[in-house]
Structures are given as structure tokens and as C-alpha cells.
Amino acid sequence: MNIITSNKGKYHEYKKIFPDAKMLNIGYHEIQADSLEEVVEHALEGLKEHAPLIIDDSGLFIDVYHGFPGVYSSYVMHTLGCQGIIKLMDGFDNRDAAFECVIGHIDINGDSKLIRGRVSGSITKTMKGTHGFGYDPIFKPEGHDKTFAEMVTDEKNKISHRGKAMEGLMRYLDITL
Amino acid sequence: MNIITSNKGKYHEYKKIFPDAKMLNIGYHEIQADSLEEVVEHALEGLKEHAPLIIDDSGLFIDVYHGFPGVYSSYVMHTLGCQGIIKLMDGFDNRDAAFECVIGHIDINGDSKLIRGRVSGSITKTMKGTHGFGYDPIFKPEGHDKTFAEMVTDEKNKISHRGKAMEGLMRYLDITL
Numbered sequence: 578m579n580i581i582t583s584n585k586g587k588y589h590e591y592k593k594i595f596p597d598a599k600m601l602n603i604g605y606h607e608i609q610a611d612s613l614e615e616v617v618e619h620a621l622e623g624l625k626e627h628a629p630l631i632i633d634d635s636g637l638f639i640d641v642y643h644g645f646p647g648v649y650s651s652y653v654m655h656t657l658g659c660q661g662i663i664k665l666m667d668g669f670d671n672r673d674a675a676f677e678c679v680i681g682h683i684d685i686n687g688d689s690k691l692i693r694g695r696v697s698g699s700i701t702k703t704m705k706g707t708h709g710f711g712y713d714p715i716f717k718p719e720g721h722d723k724t725f726a727e728m729v730t731d732e733k734n735k736i737s738h739r740g741k742a743m744e745g746l747m748r749y750l751d752i753t754l
Numbered sequence: 755m756n757i758i759t760s761n762k763g764k765y766h767e768y769k770k771i772f773p774d775a776k777m778l779n780i781g782y783h784e785i786q787a788d789s790l791e792e793v794v795e796h797a798l799e800g801l802k803e804h805a806p807l808i809i810d811d812s813g814l815f816i817d818v819y820h821g822f823p824g825v826y827s828s829y830v831m832h833t834l835g836c837q838g839i840i841k842l843m844d845g846f847d848n849r850d851a852a853f854e855c856v857i858g859h860i861d862i863n864g865d866s867k868l869i870r871g872r873v874s875g876s877i878t879k880t881m882k883g884t885h886g887f888g889y890d891p892i893f894k895p896e897g898h899d900k901t902f903a904e905m906v907t908d909e910k911n912k913i914s915h916r917g918k919a920m921e922g923l924m925r926y927l928d929i930t931l
Contacts, residue, residue, distance in 0.1 A: 606783075606786075606796065607785065607786040608783045608784065608785055608786065609783075609784040609785065609786055609825075609826070609829065619783065641912045642833050642838065643832065645829075645830070645833035645834055645838075646833075647833075648786075649786070649826050649829060652786065652822075652826060653822070653928075655820065656819050656820045656821065656822035657819055657822055657842065658826075659821065661822075661842055664841060664842055664844060664845075665834065665838055665841055665842060667844075668841075669842060670921065694856045713897055
């Protein structure tokens with residue numbers, strides 16, 4: 578299984594499911610689109626020669642801002658950062674948001690499949706915690722009193738968007754750990 | 755000359771330079787990239803069969819936010835809007851920003867050329883004016899006391915990013931009106 582990513586952390590997570598996984602750090606174009614599904618589907622089209630493979634894309638979707646930053650979460654992280662998001666939420670009672678992850682998989686026969694994971698939660702008023710990356714310090718998953726950045730990796734993965742998408746992938750591929 | 759756009763206003767502006775221009779409303783993928791040049795260059799690749807043609811892409815680049823919203827200006831307009839940008843600028847003395855436009859052109863021989871236009875200015879503290887569209891109500895060009903939205907089209911076009919890029923295109927193609 579080829580894991581198409583430049584992110585070693587991501588690669589090591591997939592290696593837990595696929596012990597023989599190889600990390601393939603090749604560039605691919607992410608298109609501007611409304612949904613992670615569109616971004617991943619378009620990326621898969623250009624990668625078929627590397628099957629079997631996995632790619633994934635994640636994003637934070639804030640309710641009052643129509644899903645912003647969504648598919649542009651990575652870009653927005655590097656420009657506005659968590660503090661910019663906190664500023665944008667100023668004055669809003671509705672701080673609802675969700676993290677989503679879409680995994681794209683192409684099997685050895687060239688058949689492709691998209692699998693989605695989602696976790697609802699809210700944007701905190703200040704940054705909390707030091708674990709994880711990206712928006713983890715300002716995202717508190719529903720039913721929990723801690724942000725993702727206040728959870729250790731295993732704790733986060735049990736409830737996270739990518740964790741859920743990976744569970745879905747394992748069910749789809751009939752893999753048991 | 756084919757003008758690749760879904761925007762009739764844009765088409766009519768180009769028609770002033772190219773009286774025989776045709777509007778070609780065909781979809782093309784805009785990639786996620788750091789610069790308008792990259793977006794336009796990638797779009798041109800898939801459009802060669804329609805030459806001679808023109809496409810363009812524009813964006814607002816805010817200094818303190820590392821060029822945000824940049825190539826994602828249209829998406830950010832539809833999610834955060836002008837009020838979101840005003841909120842983000844809260845507390846910053848440096849309100850410098852620039853509008854940029856990149857025109858991509860492919861001639862009848864298949865040769866392509868990118869031409870850029872830029873106007874410096876600042877983000878206002880409130881929305882002003884009713885002309886134009888997008889970020890016009892919060893962008894005040896350098897050396898002027900009005901926002902783009904307080905200017906009529908001809909006045910704006912003389913100093914605007916797209917106006918400048920169009921001038922550059924006319925010089926490049928040796929067109930005089």
C-alpha cells in the first residue's frame with residue numbers, strides 16, 4: 578500500500594493498519610472545491626499508476642461561516658492561525674464546528690473508494706493544550722471537556738475525524754488489528 | 755478571442771478591447787496554490803484547444819495575514835465576507851493590503867503569456883460605497899480617499915489591478931483604443 582503524503586505522522590498512523598505501507602511523497606494538485614470529497618476524488622484521478630494507494634484530506638468546518646475554512650484549512654492555518662479563528666468567532670454564541678476527514682483509496686484493480694470521518698464540536702475562546710497540530714488547540718469535541726490538543730494521540734484518535742475514517746477504511750478492507 | 759469566464763461583467767470589459775470577443779463559459783479547475791500566477795498557469799494548460807483565449811484571476815492580499823485571502827479570495831468572500839475581514843483586522847495598526855490580477859493569454863500559435871496588475875491600499879474599518887463587488891467596500895487604494903465601492907466603474911478601472919493588467923495586455927498585444 579502506498580501512502581501518498583509528505584506528512585510522516587500521517588504515514589506512521591497508516592503503517593499501524595498496513596505494516597508494509599510505503600510513504601510516497603509525490604506532489605499532486607489539490608483543486609479549489611466545495612468539499613473534501615471533490616478534492617480527494619480529483620487527486621485520485623492523477624495517481625492511479627501508484628495503486629494500491631491511500632490519500633486523505635481533512636478540514637475544519639465552522640457553522641456560522643458556512644463551513645470556512647473547510648477544504649482550505651491548511652492554507653488558513655498558515656495565514657490566520659488559531660488566533661485568527663478565535664478573532665473571527667468573537668461575538669458569536671454559536672461556536673459549533675466539525676472536523677472532517679476523507680480518505681481516498683484505490684485498490685490493485687484500480688477501483689476507487691472514498692471514506693469519510695466526522696467529529697462535531699465547538700471552537701474554544703482561547704488556545705488550550707500542546708499536543709497535536711493545526712486547529713487542535715481550539716477544537717473541543719462534543720461530549721468532552723478537553724480540546725484535541727489536551728489529549729494524547731491515542732485518546733484523540735479514538736474520537737477524531739481521521740480515526741473514524743480509518744475505522745471505516747478497515748471495515749471496507751475487512752482488516753482487523 | 756475567447757474570454758473564458760462565467761462573469762458577464764468581466765466579459766464586457768474585455769469586449770471593449772476585443773470587439774469580436776466571445777464569452778466561453780466552460781468550467782476549469784482552479785488549483786490550490788500560493789500565487790495567482792500558479793493558478794492561472796495551471797488553468798491555461800487545460801484550455802489550449804480554445805486559443806486564442808484570455809482568462810484572469812484576482813485576489814486581495816492582506817499584509818499582516820501573510821497574503822490572506824489571496825488566491826482564495828472568492829471563497830473567503832462567500833464565507834467570511836467583508837465583515838469577517840473587518841473583524842480579522844481588529845486591533846491591527848497595519849491595515850495594508852493589495853489587490854492583484856493575473857491575466858493569462860494564449861495566442862493563435864499556442865504561445866502563452868501571464869500579465870499582472872497590482873494596486874496597493876488599505877482595509878477600511880467599515881464598509882463604504884455601493885459600486886463594484888467583492889471586497890470593493892473595504893478597500894481604499896493608496897493616494898485616494900474613497901473605497902473602490904465609492905468609485906464608478908471607469909474611475910476604478912483607471913487605477914485597479916485588473917485595469918492595470920488589461921493595460922499590460924494591450925501593450926503586449928500592441929492594441930491601441
